[in-house]
Amino acid sequence: MWKEFKAFALKGNVLDLAIGVIIGAAFGKIVASLVSDILMPLVGLLLGGVNLSGLTFTFGNATLNYGVFLQTVVDFLIISFSIFLFIKGVSRFKRKEEEVKPEQAPLPSNEELLLAEIRDLLKQNAQLNKPEA
Template sequence: MLREFRDFLMKGNVVELAIAFVMGVAFAAVVNSFVNDLVMPVIAMIIGKPDFSDLTFTINDAVFRYGSFITAVITFIAIAAAVFFFVVKPMDAIKARMSKAEEATIDDDERRHQELLAALAARN
């Protein structure tokens, strides 16, 4: 039974998942630092406040903290932008380069077939 447990833990998927989780936590710390230390001070320069948590209104003793919501939305947008520009776009560029390299490795027979098909299509 211990051998099966060890084999389960050593499966590639579990190890890869653990690595992805650790990397995700580390990346989250970097993104949070980016937002809190770089983006929010810029917002503070423009608007005058880096944090809107103290903005509230009260109705019948119920306190509505709309400032916390505004701060959360700004943080979400900043995190989404950081992930998009620093992860998604570079990965798309890497994939595009890799696909160009794969297209360049077309053998001569395949290239001739493609040229013939293109010529036939141009005639019609």
């Protein structure tokens, strides 16, 4: 059982996935800091000093913190847009890399060459033996 687990855990796909999760978490922290520490204070200045997270609505004994919800939605939109731009940049880089290395058609095998030669001879023979009208 240990050998099977070791073979599974050390497969390339599992390691790639683990690395992707770790890098994604770190990237998420960077973008979250960008949103909360740089962008949202600027948005607050543009909106006249409004802090979205402080917006509340009291209904009886319940307090609805809709500002926190709005802040979370804005954070999500900015984070998802930045991830979109990052993935778009990476895919553009991959596309350029693929364009540099054009795929060559595999050379035909000896068997395929021989079959093509036989086909050509049969066509040629059929044309020579064709009755003329």
